[in-house]
Amino acid sequence: MIPKKILGKYGEKHACKFLLGNGYKIIENNYRCRYGEIDIIAFKDNIFYFIEVKTRQSKEFGEPEESIDLPKLKKICLAAQHYISCKNLLECDYRFDAISVIVCNNKPAFKHINNIIQ
Template identity: 45%
Template sequence: MAKHLEFGKLGESEAQEFLRLQGYQILQLNWRYKHWEIDIIAKEGDILAFIEVKSRSSTDYGEPFQFVDLKKQKNLIRAAGVFLKKINHQGDVRFDIVSVYNRDGKKDISLVKDAFWGRYS
């Protein structure tokens, strides 16, 4: 596996553990529909959260969460819409971003709840 893919997988694993410690119940990992992917689908209480994980070893070009651009947001919203229809979900949903900053063995993990909004249909 390419080094950047390994780094990303490690970040996703760290994000999962972080979310569990925050009280999230992990439901799905790397859920795919066509060419769209949602890194983590989880519940926090009664809220269904679609979570994008961004891992970086440097903040030279910005914080990890800043790499979830408008195109990525639209794709996550579309994928979430498909997922919601498949499970016939009727409750609250939101989009979160977990930033994993890992450089020289030092980790910093942060969570942005309700990072963006969208229509699901």
């Protein structure tokens, strides 16, 4: 069993590789402000993506993305609003996505979930 913090960092690292392989540019990792944290901020096709990564070693307790609850979504939204304001991106398009990572035998499998916040 991999410790939760190490597993999370592993998932985020490989989620970045997954995004890069799909044409995204990684702008920031682990953006933190007083409102919360955003795991990955990426850019593709003139859209900024605020991405939450959830990593598990099995689906025994459900899909990883099922652990993204309403309080977490609110924190992501507030942190993104802070980032948008600080970086003067008010005129830019943006979207909130999630990447679900299942690690089995040291191999990550990904699911990209679009528009987790409408």
